[in-house]
Amino acid sequence: MNQIFRTGCLSLSLTALLLAGCGGDRQQGAQPEATPVSAYRVTTRDIPETILLPGRVIAGSEVAVSATVPGQLEAVSAKVGDRVQAGQLLATLNNPSASSSLQEAKRNLQTLEGQLDQLRHLGGQSPAGRVAELQEQIRRRIRDLTETAKTGKLPGQAELVASGQELVRLQTELARLQTESAVSESLNQLRAPLLQGLQMQVEQARQLVKAAEAQAAAARITAPIAGTVLAQNAAKGAPALPGTPLFSIGSVEQVEFEVLLDPNVVPRLQAGQAAAVQVGTQPAAQTKLASVSPAVQPQAKSFTARAALPNPNGWFKPGMIGQATITLAAHKGVLSVPKAAVLRDANGPFVMRIENDQARLVRIKPGYDNGTWVEVLSGLQQDERIVYGGVERMQPGMKVTVTETEPAS
Template identity: 25%
Template sequence: MPRTSFARISGLSAAFILALALPMAATAQDGPPPTPVTVVTLEASDVTLTAPLPGRVAASSEAEVRPQVNGIIRERLYVEGRPVAKGDLLYRIDSASYEAQKASAEAQLAQANASLKSAERELGRQQALKARNVVSQQNLDNAVSAREIALASVKVAEAQVLATEIDLERTAIRAPIAGIAGLSDVSPGALVTSGQATPLTTIRALDPVHVDVTQAAADMLRWRRADGGAKFAEELGQIVELKLADGTTYEHQGELSAAEPHVKEDTGTIVLRLSFPNPDGFLLPGMYVQVDMPQGVVKNAILVPQQAVSRDRRGEPMALVVNADNVVEQRKLTVLRDQGNHWVVTAGVAEKERVIVSGLQKTAAGATVTPQEQGAAEAPAENN
């Protein structure tokens, strides 16, 4: 090949190589493009912290029905499991013997009244004779005493009549409160005794109902002594929500009605009594429930999404924050506790700062990123 042709080819190759090298050099100087990440802009607010406390549903009023006289049950007059009003007739005890006792007491009262009339007549005669000095003072005194004894006998007989009337009335067993009458523990023909240990039935008032939950006394002390803007929510424990055993939320809200002023020595807990309306009878005594009880208020706290928080080697909570220049900064957080799917943070981040919630594995402190707000990132996906 002629030398001139070879030189021309070598020149063209060098020019081609130089043309390729210039873009590569420019790319190497520019570096990789910023990593896209998803961020959430933080807001500061007063956060009310809640805690699920276990409890059991209890009737607001409960009465065990027991007989107050002895006898045989003749009939049951209520429907088991149905509402009864106060004073409704539940059972009837055989009253024949009590009617006889009343008749006997009334006869004794009539006899006592007759004796009283006789003593009063005798006292009148003795007083008239004494006025004429026909009888001694001793006779008059005896007549006065006889009349007082007869009057006392009348009072005793009246009391006996009243007692028999009460016993006779108690053969009709009535509902002491309004509520739902439970199953009957006796049937007609059964012998019952006054004040027996086994109740005939139990009546429960189910609207409203009580829910007794246990609160650790240590938690109450911790909140009362808390710093950093935390305040124990004594006044906020009035309105509460109830979660049922299947995880659903009860449709009616309740309120804190009482707190036991005593700490149980074996468990270190305090019993709180809550009251919930139960118009449909949905809540039944003995049900296991959970109550979202307000625990405290944290002033100017920030809720940081849990997916934005990681742990370093020492277990300290950390978050990646995107500053105004879109450069990533690593922050150490002061976490008070969790609240739903967020962490309640009192230090380490500020209001209006942006924390990375997606793309954490693709970036690190000092890197430049392209942030996109979480809501804006999800909008296109929802439209598709």
């Protein structure tokens, strides 16, 4: 019985070994099965490098208005929402001394100008020409009388009396003019320094009038530009200090978007970069950065950039909050592959290129990566196919069968 059992077991063992040997021969001769995968055909696309930043709508040409001298607000003539013109009165300061100072300065100037006019006309021109004329007339009279006496024909008594009287009159007038000429010459010598000194006083008085006018004008707080009153911190009876804004005036027809910047982002921003501004439920407005601040802006307490915001319907209002998508670099028409198709090992990034229905490891040099697409700087060419779906199961040399090819878009 035992002999029969041992013989049966030996037969079964031999049979099992034969079957195992035959099975091994079949596996060595069979072809490995291809792994089904999806492929992606390498192409070019735009991969804009963007950054999303918060911001707010601000008025175009916004200007803060404050007092130039300290005082107390006597009256306030404008409120938030009012349309104002350049030069329009917004508020007045209680400054009664400014008006009296102006009147006193004007009176002083008027007095000095009158004194200057009198001094300019004092003395007049020297009568030298008239003196020479009188001297010639006297000499001619004497000469005529002398010539008459030489001929022996003496004039009558009446004529002699008349000639004598005329001679006396001419000599008297000559003496008067000579005296006036001497006085005028003396006055002219004295008048020059007096005129110079008085002219300096008049000029100083004019400057004082201008200063008094500026002081009086400072009590009138006016709009520097035409626009809308956006903010008001002025109230009747409240103090007003230089540098403290009382009003803010700006244009609501032309608005801008002020982007708040992280200091690390500032070096990468510059005027002219494209920006898509999203405010509320409105469609994104396409614009460009107009400026980037080189320093922290006091009002925003941040670095800022500004972009003109098209506002044809007046929907955007100053103070609205939004966000701007700024294009840092366009990366237009660059060779790219899906990020999911890129693998990485200790030697760097690679993809599985499909060659003759086999997966081949190809090293690539990646560029910009936006999380969905990876720019390929080298390693691949356009229209080559790479493994996309199922790439994680691939090993170099494995046979693949492409079930579908992802579209280029």
